[in-house]
Amino acid sequence: MRGFEPLAWVFQAISGIAMVFLITTHFLLTHSSHDLLSYDSVLYRMTNMEYKIFYALLLIFVTFHAFNGLRAIILDTEGGMRKKGAVNAVIVTAALIAIFYGLYLLSKF
Amino acid sequence: MGVMSWFKYKSPFGLAFAFQRITGIILLFYLILHLCYLTSLQSRELYETLTSITVSRQFIIFDSLLILCGVFHGVNGIRIIIHELGIGHELRRVVLAVSAIIAILGWIIGSYILFMALGD
Amino acid sequence: MKFVIRRFKDDKSFWQSFEVPVKKGMTLLDGLFYIRENIDPSLAFRASCRMGICGSCAVKVNGRPRLACEAQLSKFKKEIKIEPLDNFRVIRDLVTEFEGFFAKHKKVKPYLIANTDYENPIEQLQTPEELKKYYIFTLCIKCGSCLSVCPSSATLESSLGPAALVSAYRFNADSRDRGKEERLKIVSESFGVWRCHSAMECSEVCPKQIEPAKAIQLLRRETLR
Numbered sequence: 044m045r046g047f048e049p050l051a052w053v054f055q056a057i058s059g060i061a062m063v064f065l066i067t068t069h070f071l072l073t074h075s076s077h078d079l080l081s082y083d084s085v086l087y088r089m090t091n092m093e094y095k096i097f098y099a100l101l102l103i104f105v106t107f108h109a110f111n112g113l114r115a116i117i118l119d120t121e122g123g124m125r126k127k128g129a130v131n132a133v134i135v136t137a138a139l140i141a142i143f144y145g146l147y148l149l150s151k152f
Numbered sequence: 153m154g155v156m157s158w159f160k161y162k163s164p165f166g167l168a169f170a171f172q173r174i175t176g177i178i179l180l181f182y183l184i185l186h187l188c189y190l191t192s193l194q195s196r197e198l199y200e201t202l203t204s205i206t207v208s209r210q211f212i213i214f215d216s217l218l219i220l221c222g223v224f225h226g227v228n229g230i231r232i233i234i235h236e237l238g239i240g241h242e243l244r245r246v247v248l249a250v251s252a253i254i255a256i257l258g259w260i261i262g263s264y265i266l267f268m269a270l271g272d
Numbered sequence: 273m274k275f276v277i278r279r280f281k282d283d284k285s286f287w288q289s290f291e292v293p294v295k296k297g298m299t300l301l302d303g304l305f306y307i308r309e310n311i312d313p314s315l316a317f318r319a320s321c322r323m324g325i326c327g328s329c330a331v332k333v334n335g336r337p338r339l340a341c342e343a344q345l346s347k348f349k350k351e352i353k354i355e356p357l358d359n360f361r362v363i364r365d366l367v368t369e370f371e372g373f374f375a376k377h378k379k380v381k382p383y384l385i386a387n388t389d390y391e392n393p394i395e396q397l398q399t400p401e402e403l404k405k406y407y408i409f410t411l412c413i414k415c416g417s418c419l420s421v422c423p424s425s426a427t428l429e430s431s432l433g434p435a436a437l438v439s440a441y442r443f444n445a446d447s448r449d450r451g452k453e454e455r456l457k458i459v460s461e462s463f464g465v466w467r468c469h470s471a472m473e474c475s476e477v478c479p480k481q482i483e484p485a486k487a488i489q490l491l492r493r494e495t496l497r
Contacts, residue, residue: 169471
């Protein structure tokens, strides 16, 4: 392996494939009938261990994929490539904040 | 600006690339918005106020467009993964056409589910 | 037929139209020569072999890069728009600089690094099956069409671009070559394979149908090992 780029690329693909299933499931779980978005239904899911694990997984995959994608877009620009170290650091930090915040929210239920 | 050149595509492939980036950015914004939404769950009142606005007939068009973004990004993403494995380059036009059909079908089905859920 | 050409002279860019009489079998390059010989001798463009092998005459025709010597005028309508290739600095009219393009090639060591030297040369044997594995990628004529449509190369000057990466793969996949590690080190930098996002525009415009996108993906896989 040369650096982390190969790993990032592989995980971008894996998270992408995983999300096709996870997000389709998430959409069906929340939209296949009207009452699924009521406060009580949402609360039921958020307090259920199996759902929590599902949501945590979804959160990690989505956040990684989105922020890594953004990183690729920024590094494709002159300014971005010049400040590659800073871009990587900011993106990783933002992604970690998003993940920890999401997990924190989940833990409150 | 330099980045506008992404959108000076020469073929349907370039168009797909441009849309992949645009939908990716839209979905990133949606992710952040969604995390805010989940923050609102801490108060029943706040959550129900937000959902009364956003889970409504007026908002269905935005939701449908979001589904289009998500379905396109996902299906096109799978197409890219297939090609990045080194497979199907000779048949890339067929793969693109099939992806477009799957994406449109997915959008229609998703929007239909959304519409039906609202109607109950 | 009307040729609408984007000229560039004295730091000024402007469009100029020319009427060119068209005969059956005439190529775009024939048309450009006609303009230079009969209407405006100051029109600058590159050309050499006239048969699609030297890669000199690539220009943007109606928005798409083509080899001027291979573009049949009968395939176009009454008006044709000709511009220099994108992502290259224009020197004059349809002539762009190519030093950067060749420098990117040089970076990937596009030559055989074999187990032999000039003093005691050892014959480098290769079976037809081994040749088949990389043969198509040897056909690159370095015309620059792929780089002109690559979205990463459009926004990042230091991006190696499809042609250089194809060259790197061509040598890595050559059974006679021993320089794989050296080349992989170079192409696995951030400006190498990782700038490719499979837009596939390069494969669509390559006049030799090499499919640079495929070569880059195969090269990418090698960086994983």
